Amino acid sequence: MTDDRMALIELIEQGADSDLVREMLAFAAERMMDLEIEAKTGVPCGSRSRERLNHRNGYRERGWDTRAGRIDLAIPKLRKGSYFPSFLEPRRTAEKALAAVIQEAYVHGVSTRSVDDLVKAMGASGVSKSQVSRLVAEIDERVNAFLTRPIEGEWPYLWIDATYLKEREGGRIVSTAAIIAVGDNTDGRREVLGVATGPSEAEPFWKAFLRSLADHGLRGVKLVIADDHKGLRAAASKVFAASQQRCRVHWMRNALAHAAPKQRPAVIAMIKTIFAQETAEAAHQQWEQVADALREKFPKLADMMDASREDVLAYMTFPKDHWAQIASTNPLERVNKEIKRRADVIGIFPNDAAVVRLVGALMLEQNDEWAVSRRYMTLETLGSVSHNPIVSLPAQAA
Numbered sequence: 001m002t003d004d005r006m007a008l009i010e011l012i013e014q015g016a017d018s019d020l021v022r023e024m025l026a027f028a029a030e031r032m033m034d035l036e037i038e039a040k041t042g043v044p045c046g047s048r049s050r051e052r053l054n055h056r057n058g059y060r061e062r063g064w065d066t067r068a069g070r071i072d073l074a075i076p077k078l079r080k081g082s083y084f085p086s087f088l089e090p091r092r093t094a095e096k097a098l099a100a101v102i103q104e105a106y107v108h109g110v111s112t113r114s115v116d117d118l119v120k121a122m123g124a125s126g127v128s129k130s131q132v133s134r135l136v137a138e139i140d141e142r143v144n145a146f147l148t149r150p151i152e153g154e155w156p157y158l159w160i161d162a163t164y165l166k167e168r169e170g171g172r173i174v175s176t177a178a179i180i181a182v183g184d185n186t187d188g189r190r191e192v193l194g195v196a197t198g199p200s201e202a203e204p205f206w207k208a209f210l211r212s213l214a215d216h217g218l219r220g221v222k223l224v225i226a227d228d229h230k231g232l233r234a235a236a237s238k239v240f241a242a243s244q245q246r247c248r249v250h251w252m253r254n255a256l257a258h259a260a261p262k263q264r265p266a267v268i269a270m271i272k273t274i275f276a277q278e279t280a281e282a283a284h285q286q287w288e289q290v291a292d293a294l295r296e297k298f299p300k301l302a303d304m305m306d307a308s309r310e311d312v313l314a315y316m317t318f319p320k321d322h323w324a325q326i327a328s329t330n331p332l333e334r335v336n337k338e339i340k341r342r343a344d345v346i347g348i349f350p351n352d353a354a355v356v357r358l359v360g361a362l363m364l365e366q367n368d369e370w371a372v373s374r375r376y377m378t379l380e381t382l383g384s385v386s387h388n389p390i391v392s393l394p395a396q397a398a
Helices: 002-015 018-041 092-107 113-121 129-147 203-215 232-240 248-256 261-275 280-294 299-312 320-326 330-346 352-371 379-387
Strands: 056-066 069-078 157-169 172-184 190-198 223-226 243-246
Touching (some): 018 056, 157 352, 172 203, 172 330, 190 203, 203 232, 223 232, 243 299, 320 379
Parallel strands (some): 157 223, 223 243
Antiparallel strands (some): 056 069, 172 190
16 A cells, blocks of 8 residues: 555656646645544544544644655644654654664774674665765755754753763764753743754853754743753853753762662652652752751761752742653653664764764654644643743742
8 A cells, every 4th residue: 555655656746747746745645634533533524423532633734845846734633642644754764864874884884793784684785985975965954954943932941861872983982972952832842952962061062052052043941951961050051041950860869879778768768758848948948857867877968968959959949830840851761762772773873973863863753743742731831931030949948
């Protein structure tokens, strides 16, 4: 069925006027989407039935680039779950990017034995540099267009996370940080806003990365959620005048390193009483009490708590409905796992560009999935964040 459909499209594109072809493809695409949505809802559009499984919920615009030109599609949205047209092949870009990076590693002679085997399995053992260059250029064009697109609207929350990958540099194998920036706008929608590679502890790197996002239009950032990267806090303050939330999950792991394994359950139970508080003021007071209670047996842990309280509890000055999402970088956990899964296939990347190519392609497709899924935050709860400045805690509570 799929092969016949693609053959028909190619035949039409080769032998007809481009305007007519676009109209025919647009009609066929609309009909195909209607049939796929009908299968998901259980009833045709506009019909009423007790057997209905789901409801339509408007449309979203998306361009479809074909050899006959660009076609503007109105992709139906569902009230429950998400829908992505099968003919748009949502995983195609990432698979091409993976193949491009594998072949590039092979051509440059920096691949591992497993990569050599993969190249042969793809029937590309005789791949040339010119072939790789063409494939790379095709992927890079799409990825770069995605990563440099204008960023519109206000984005009160910005998650930043780093995944460490192996890369060949000057004859050595080094660990490089692949940085991902994800924002949530005032419409409650998540988007991938940027990808970069670099030293995750250097302030100049963070300043340059955040400024590049600002140059593309990122504004309205009030909270940056990230791990405790040196330099990021200063850069976020200078570029966006935003607060930083230190990932609560990563902080907890660091804190437990100061306690013996047998003592950790008791320490966890005490620290969790802080995060169970209903208000920021109560959490700050409980934090002091827990730190004082731990000070005699765990002085290093108590000192760490004294130094990190403001960063770990920053999320509590924002709407309570958002606390679960903005307290840590856990919302990016699935994204990082997918990056690691693909990176493990490659083993060692030949250069920085290959890292951005693969990660950028994966993020492009992740962005498409988020675009057709339900809002990450509700419009009602985002109202106070988008229109009113966040008020800092009183001096006595801080």
